Amino acid sequence: DTEVTQTPKHLVMGMTNKKSLKCEQHMGHRAMYWYKQKAKKPPELMFVYSYEKLSINESVPSRFSPECPNSSLLNLHLHALQPEDSALYLCASSHTLTGTNTEAFFGQGTRLTVV
Amino acid sequence: QKEVEQNSGPLSVPEGAIASLNCTYSDRGSQSFFWYRQYSGKSPELIMFIYSNGDKEDGRFTAQLNKASQYVSLLIRDSQPSDSATYLCAVKQGGSEKLVFGKGTKLTVNP
Numbered sequence: 001d002t003e004v005t006q007t008p009k010h011l012v013m014g015m016t017n018k019k020s021l022k023c024e025q026h027m028g029h030r031a032m033y034w035y036k037q038k039a040k041k042p043p044e045l046m047f048v049y050s051y052e053k054l055s056i057n058e059s060v061p062s063r064f065s066p067e068c069p070n071s072s073l074l075n076l077h078l079h080a081l082q083p084e085d086s087a088l089y090l091c092a093s094s095h096t097l098t099g100t101n102t103e104a105f106f107g108q109g110t111r112l113t114v115v
Numbered sequence: 116q117k118e119v120e121q122n123s124g125p126l127s128v129p130e131g132a133i134a135s136l137n138c139t140y141s142d143r144g145s146q147s148f149f150w151y152r153q154y155s156g157k158s159p160e161l162i163m164f165i166y167s168n169g170d171k172e173d174g175r176f177t178a179q180l181n182k183a184s185q186y187v188s189l190l191i192r193d194s195q196p197s198d199s200a201t202y203l204c205a206v207k208q209g210g211s212e213k214l215v216f217g218k219g220t221k222l223t224v225n226p
Contacts, residue, residue, distance in 0.1 A: 103161055104205075106158045108157070
């Protein structure tokens with residue numbers, strides 16, 4: 001089973017709203033990722049968590065706030081977003097970050113529209 | 116900026132043909148290499164990964180890695196219309212926790 005579950009699948013939010021994206025995996029993976037993907041572009045890395053600690057922040061604006069409450073869950077808290085933040089937000093997980101067990105599996109994504 | 120380059124395509128092949136997708140990378144210390152398939156409006160799906168030089172086969176898919184030439188490829192044999200998608204090459208850079216994607220190659224398999 002290589003399932004990563006993201007909720008919600010679609011989200012429309014106003015620029016003054018606060019919302020959260022959720023990601024869950026039960027594969028025992030210890031690395032989890034947030035990516036952002038705009039239309040016809042490759043995924044862009046936002047954050048990496050390893051063993052529930054933030055490992056990488058790719059200079060993401062503070063209106064995006066990640067959280068890893070436990071090894072199975074990853075959240076992305078959204079506040080005061082801009083219309084240009086509209087994109088497909090992808091969560092992924094892998095067993096580890098280094099070595100030969102680093103295959104990353106993606107969830108179905110959350111299609112976010114900021115109005 | 117360490118890069119992953121792919122032919123942007125589009126690549127069009129007839130049904131039953133071999134589709135060949137290519138990728139080069141700039142970080143000589145890269146250790147792990149992945150191919151993802153992404154259908155329009157969907158998320159990337161891992162279809163192949165390779166860590167060692169040489170070929171790795173899985174069904175109709177073969178990944179080829181040549182670290183000396185910094186080159187990784189994906190061959191799809193007996194291409195089917197259902198293979199029509201964008202194929203993303205991704206590289207885990209050496210000493211880094213980052214998975215970097217190429218821009219993708221759009222493949223169309225014509226019936």
